[in-house]
Amino acid sequence: MFKKILIANRGEIAVRIIRACREMNIATVAIYSEVDKDALHTQLADEAICIGPAPAKDSYLDIKAIISAAIVTGASAIHPGFGFLSENSKFSKVCEECNITFIGPTGEMMDKMGNKSQARETMIMNNIPVVPGSEGAVNNTDEALQIADNIGYPVIIKASAGGGGRGMRIARNSEELLSSFKMASTEAKNAFGDDTMYVEKYVENPRHIEFQILADNYGNTIHLGERDCSMQRRHQKVLEESPSAAIDNDLREIMGKIAVKAAKSINYKNAGTVEFLLSESGEFYFIEMNTRIQVEHPVTEMVTGIDLIKEQIKIADGEKLSYTQDDIEISGHAIECRINAENPSKGFRPSPGTINFLHIPSGKDIRVDSSIYCGYTVPPTYDSMIAKLIVYDKDRESAIKKLNSAIGEFIIKGIDTNIDFQYELINNKDFIEGNYNTSFIQSFVEKLEL
Numbered sequence: 169m170f171k172k173i174l175i176a177n178r179g180e181i182a183v184r185i186i187r188a189c190r191e192m193n194i195a196t197v198a199i200y201s202e203v204d205k206d207a208l209h210t211q212l213a214d215e216a217i218c219i220g221p222a223p224a225k226d227s228y229l230d231i232k233a234i235i236s237a238a239i240v241t242g243a244s245a246i247h248p249g250f251g252f253l254s255e256n257s258k259f260s261k262v263c264e265e266c267n268i269t270f271i272g273p274t275g276e277m278m279d280k281m282g283n284k285s286q287a288r289e290t291m292i293m294n295n296i297p298v299v300p301g302s303e304g305a306v307n308n309t310d311e312a313l314q315i316a317d318n319i320g321y322p323v324i325i326k327a328s329a330g331g332g333g334r335g336m337r338i339a340r341n342s343e344e345l346l347s348s349f350k351m352a353s354t355e356a357k358n359a360f361g362d363d364t365m366y367v368e369k370y371v372e373n374p375r376h377i378e379f380q381i382l383a384d385n386y387g388n389t390i391h392l393g394e395r396d397c398s399m400q401r402r403h404q405k406v407l408e409e410s411p412s413a414a415i416d417n418d419l420r421e422i423m424g425k426i427a428v429k430a431a432k433s434i435n436y437k438n439a440g441t442v443e444f445l446l447s448e449s450g451e452f453y454f455i456e457m458n459t460r461i462q463v464e465h466p467v468t469e470m471v472t473g474i475d476l477i478k479e480q481i482k483i484a485d486g487e488k489l490s491y492t493q494d495d496i497e498i499s500g501h502a503i504e505c506r507i508n509a510e511n512p513s514k515g516f517r518p519s520p521g522t523i524n525f526l527h528i529p530s531g532k533d534i535r536v537d538s539s540i541y542c543g544y545t546v547p548p549t550y551d552s553m554i555a556k557l558i559v560y561d562k563d564r565e566s567a568i569k570k571l572n573s574a575i576g577e578f579i580i581k582g583i584d585t586n587i588d589f590q591y592e593l594i595n596n597k598d599f600i601e602g603n604y605n606t607s608f609i610q611s612f613v614e615k616l617e618l
């Protein structure tokens with residue numbers, strides 16, 4: 169087993185990985201930017217190395233600095249977490265060239281899934297259902313118009329290199345398509361340096377259902393059930409749960425098998441997530457595969473009892489999966505709320521600053537993955553997610569009750585957060601009844617007049 173792992177990330181996921189390493193008797197190296205000198209991950213790791221100034225491109229995205237830090241500290245593996253370099257195939261390849269194990273898939277596997285229009289093509293070749301649309305990339309607006317005419321409006325224009333909900337625009341007619349195509353491709357060029365676009369039918373009011381995959385280096389690939397991530401604001405997840413109120417055992421088995429087939433079609437290794445849209449009429453379509461650990465992985469951990477970070481490390485170290493598909497049992501219900509430093513009544517504007525009072529809820533089956541402490545200053549530089557509240561109980565109704573109690577107890581002062589917004593959300597009748605889709609939050613926000 170690895171003796172020392174460098175964690176190429178920050179925030180709650182870096183802390184989460186440090187904890188898993190500690191339980192496995194693996195020493196940890198944190199990297200941090202100048203603004204993260206006092207961050208929790210910097211303090212909790214066995215060693216910490218400053219790798220540059222605050223802007224991510226000069227620190228958490230600086231491959232040379234990170235590899236140098238691993239070499240200097242003698243770390244034999246790197247865990248990339250999520251975001252930053254976690255889906256950067258070049259980083260995975262450079263690690264391999266420097267004899268450092270990248271805890272995740274190979275660069276080649278990432279390339280196959282990272283380019284979303286190419287991933288669509290691969291899925292089509294493997295008979296995995298995809299949303300009707302272009303076969304691969306669309307070169308110009310004329311092609312886009314022709315495809316939209318064939319599949320019918322509304323359509324969604326998406327960036328091949330997209331992520332985090334950016335580079336995506338809906339068009340309900342040809343005029344909208346022309347302007348949306350331009351806007352989406354400009355946004356993609358700015359955000360990802362790549363304006364390759366593709367077109368899909370816009371599925372109205374779908375649920376976002378994703379399957380957690382684990383695959384070892386010996387061809388064993390299993391799924392750990394689904395997560396329902398339909399609570400989204402601007403295509404970004406806000407709350408996630410497992411299992412989904414919209415999936416029964418039969419559908420879970422069918423979709424799970426297809427998710428495993430999708431992963432196997434590219435010989436995928438390590439942890440990954442196959443994402444689907446489930447339409448109102450019950451059809452489901454592959455939308456993308458994320459080749460890394462997800463923010464929402466704890467809900468799967470709670471209902472399966474499997475520690476996904478430890479599994480990632482064991483797989484990267486060459487261990488065989490110790491479970492078969494038949495060993496996986498989903499029991500009870502887990503829900504996660506993302507706690508962000510933002511102000512919902514001011515258009516969800518980020519709210520960096522110093523936390524001057526903090527009470528974190530606790531109790532049986534209440535888990536908080538966070539990177540905050542009283543006196544900590546949330547920098548303006550990075551993502552606004554500062555904590556995740558996860559609860560587990562025997563069924564959905566009990567889990568919601570527990571979440572209600574726990575979130576009511578969560579107090580963060582000194583900065584604005586979305587805690588009250590999450591409280592309203594989980595007390596909404598439709599959420600309680602499990603009756604929601606990806607359009608829910610938008611109308612919820614309008615009703616709250618935020």
Ligand code: ADP
Nearest residue numbers: 330331332333334368369370371376403455606
């Ligand atoms: P990203 O990689 O940016 O997260 P995804 O392809 O995973 O992008 O899509 C994010 C979200 O956007 C989905 O969960 C869904 O809410 C919405 N979305 C994406 N494609 C479609 C589509 N064809 N129809 C309707 N909604 C879509």
